[in-house]
Amino acid sequence: MGRGKVELKRIENKINRQVTFAKRRNGLLKKAYELSLLCDAEVALIIFSSRGKLYEFCSGPSMEKTLEKYQRYTYAALEAGQPAQNTQQSRYEEYENLKVKVEVLQRTQRRFLGEDLENLDTEELGQLENELDLSLKRVRSRQGQHILEQLSDLQRKEKMLLEANDELRIKLEESNEGLQRSWKAKQPSIPNGHPSTAQSDQVLFERLQCNNITLQIGHSREVTSEVNVATSTQTRSGFVPEWML
Template sequence: MARGKIQIKRIENSTNRQVTYSKRRNGIFKKANELTVLCDAKVSIIMFSSTGKLHEYISPSTTTKEFFDEYQRMLAVDLWTSQYQKMQEKLKSLKEMNMNLRREIRQRSGQCLNDLSFEQLPLLEQDIDNALGVIRERKFKVLSNQIETKKKKLRNEAEIHRRLRSEFEARMEDPQYGLVDNEEHYETVIPGFFALRLQQNQPNAHAGSGSDLTTYPLLD
């Protein structure tokens, strides 16, 4: 059964369009290779897909540059001169921009002022004043942060000193202070836990044990 004629128009479905492009591209490259071998021809094909991908075929015995050089020679045209001139103009523009920036930097440091007119000097002075304002603002912010950090550190050290002094004074008044912390909490949370207290000025409860600790069971 003969295959129906395909209407030549844009394929709307993107997947089908990409599949068709891949198949026909391979077919064209195959025909180009056959033409190169059978006829000893130089063939070059360049393709860009709808997704922006580049595909090209160049005869195996020819490089891309050689092919375009031959194209220029046969048509007596120069494909590279215009592009080279554009690149030179772009390079010249970038060099001028770089030179102007370097000159502005030197002028801001007090150099190359002889190149400025009287009208330009006040503008440079204003730019320097604005820059100094930004620098001073940044400096003030950094100093403020450093001062605030030191204040926080001093407050923390003062709090630690106050707490240590309070504990020292409490120990001076009661030598057993701090040996058992929050006894009521232990009695509530962990029933049956044995609290240990130092027994000062009392005989050893267990002879030969070598310990002066007496255990007291907590009440449920």
């Protein structure tokens, strides 16, 4: 018996619907690949799931170039003499397509920010995590490069400051040497045979010391004479004078 005609309608069961979508999607992508390979045709296929996930296949260099080629052919057909109403209709369709692309990009951006993740399954969450890890590695790499550039700039500035400091130190030493030479040149010269100021002070101090010793010695002799006279007086008279008490 032949197989009966199957009525095409929306599958109500969510699990069966997802399984059927996965099988038919893979089959459609496989057919598109076979068609491009067997017939040497440029095939572009775009599929959006009910959750908004994108699946695409392109046998050309890229999907963007294929779409540009499609737009060129569309515009050429419009310029060939299609009514203005059809032109407006095509522009409206182009607007709708751009609107869909913007919505997809906005949804992707929200997911990168950790929002609108309720409708993603485990596979999609894993893919999103890998993309975030790759982005984080790029950010850290750029941050490390920026830090190295700042460190190199600081080292260059430090080297310039050290060189300027050395130049100032050399100039200061030269200035001090010039001042010393100028001061020595202004000092009066001492003629030969005359002692310097320090030597004169030393001689004067030695003379003062000698005079002091002489004075002390003379004073001791006078006191000794008085004591001897007093002793002889006491011996003769038998008493001590009042001035010696």
